[in-house]
Amino acid sequence: MSDLRIVNLSTYTSPVITEVKNKDYIQYGEDNMYFQYLIDRYNGSPTNNAIINGISEMIYGKGLDATDSSDKPDQYAQMKVLFKNDCVRKLAYDLKLMGQCAVQVIYSQDRSKVARLEHMPVETLRAEKSLDGEIKSYFYANDWTKVKPNTKLKKIPAFGKSNQSLEIMYIKPYRAGFFYYSPVDYQGGLQYSELEEEVSNYHLNNIMNGLAPSMLINFNNGVPNEEEREMIEQRIYQKFSGSSNAGKFILAFNDNAESQANIDPVQLSDAHNQYQFLSDESTKKIMVSHRVVSPMLLGIKDQTGLGNNAEELKTASILMDNTVIRPFQTLLIDSFDKILAYNNISLNLYFKTLQPLEFTDLDNVVDDETREEETGVKLSKNYLDQNELSNIADDLINKGEELGEEWQLIDERPAFEDESEIINYFEFASVVTGDARKKSGQDTDIFRIRYVYTAGRSTEGESREFCKKMMAANKVYRKEDLDKTSKANVGLSPSDAKGEGYNIWLYKGGVNCSHYWMRRIYLKKNNKKITVGRARKIISALPQNKKKDARFEVNPPEVAQIASARNNYWRKN
Secondary structure, rough: OOOOOOOOOOOOOOEEEEEEOOOOOEEEEOOHHHHHHHHHHHHHHHHHHHHHHHHHHHOOOOOEEEEEOOOOOHHHHHHHHHOHHHHHHHHHHHHHHHOOOOEEEEEEEOOEEEEEEEOOOOOEEEEOOOOOOOOOOEOOOOHHHHHHOOOOEEEEEEOOOOOOOOEEEEEEOOOOOOOOOOOOOHHHHHHHHHHHHHHHHHHHHHHHOOOOOOOEEEEOOOOOHHHHHHHHHHHHHHHHHHHHOOOOOOOOOOOOOOHEEEEEHHHHHOOOHHHHHHHHHHHHHHHHHOOOOOHHHHHOOOOOOOOOOOOEEEHHHHHHHHHHHHHHHHHHHHHHHHHHHHOOOOOOOEEEEOHHHOOOOOOOOOHHHHHHHHHHHOOOOOOOOOOHHHHHHHHHHHHHHHOOEEEEEEEEEEEOOHHHHHHHHHOOOOOOOOOOOOOOOOOOOEEEEEEEEEEEEOOOOOOOOOHHHHHHHHHHEEEHHHEEEEOOHHHHHHOOOHHOEHHHHHHHOOOOOOOOHHHOOOOEEOOOOOOOOHHHHHHOOOOOOOOOOOOOOOOHHHHHHHOOOOOOOOOOO
């Protein structure tokens, strides 16, 4: 007679939220220690740890800010005093790791305003039983493992539910079927976090205790009764289950050789492949549970080779920011707004992003406020006076030209390149002189250098009036007409300290303008000196002159630069 049993060495349970008799608070987890379970999975799984750290940092970004800070400086200053960076950073961390977070709202003595905010470790709180569909208080204990039936717990009212000087703002997302607590967004990956931890422990203990295979234990002195079998199973489970017991040996004492227990090794011929599979599978599933679009965004090497180039990383970054990071930020900001409202403060809050500006998609952004939210770059209060710029456009267009048929376009390229070689070879004037209406100081008898306003990317529906006029005019311009400053928008020039104005040649339509200046070289047809083909070959063959020749003018890079949040250094911060 033989009885073969499979002993289950590990189980996984989802969070249990239960009301317990004779207790005023609601337990989180079967043993009321589910928060600690989450912390253990964070500490034990390297992948889970890295992702939580990375996403919580993305949530916080570079801190809390407001797009209307310049319009409401007093309110903005009050907000910065209340929401200290350290407190907000901890809230972002708790929200990701624990699925919820809490902040102490401390009122002034007369409760006329919120005087101070302090982070409250959410694992120290348990919700009070609800009698009317509202959670009115939370119970606090520094260490819930030490709470006894007769322990007197501190009771703190929820935000807006009392007249006391201290309340708790408990921040959690909505989860169907969960009222008191919210499970973490990576709930489905916790078992894989635990698996990754156990595989790591198994390998470590195997190495420390000596490598050994799995064992099949046979008892050859008869089949004990049910109670005895269960007792033996329990004792074996307690002694030898878990990754921490990997590699340990068994010491047995027997009356004689005939009654000894048989311990047979269960050989795993491809054990290393199995454990590698478990490790890889755990990593993948943990990332899926966290909705990680590309592991490279969190500093995790992707063995697939996918998502490693710049364009794919940009797409992944934008997607993750919109689908994963923003919901966390919105949840926090909505709660912050409620606190600020108590002090009659109304600001358009946002978190300054950690995303590289190169990964920011601004093509469909039409207003400056949204642009600031997307980039985290604070815009100047001295916005461009678009009416003034429109008038400047009218003046420029009047000075613009439409070169006649006797002139043929032979070269066209962005206007930032060193022009000294061209000027030198073709004997263009080295110094811009004179104010001739139709002749530039860069011209010769057979050559003309002109500049045309050009779109750097699609601008449909978002162009400023200045840019629309310049594009519609379809004219070319002398450098003398462009390289001038306007007394309008003085504060937006990098040289504003000198009282100079805004330079159209350098800064085009203003902050984040999508246009630039294109240089064109024209050759007079049927001239006696050089043919079109010859002139084009010479221009194409000219080397880039790395040595700046002071005798010749070189256009600065801003002239041909499409303005963006990364290069708008000319605007005030």
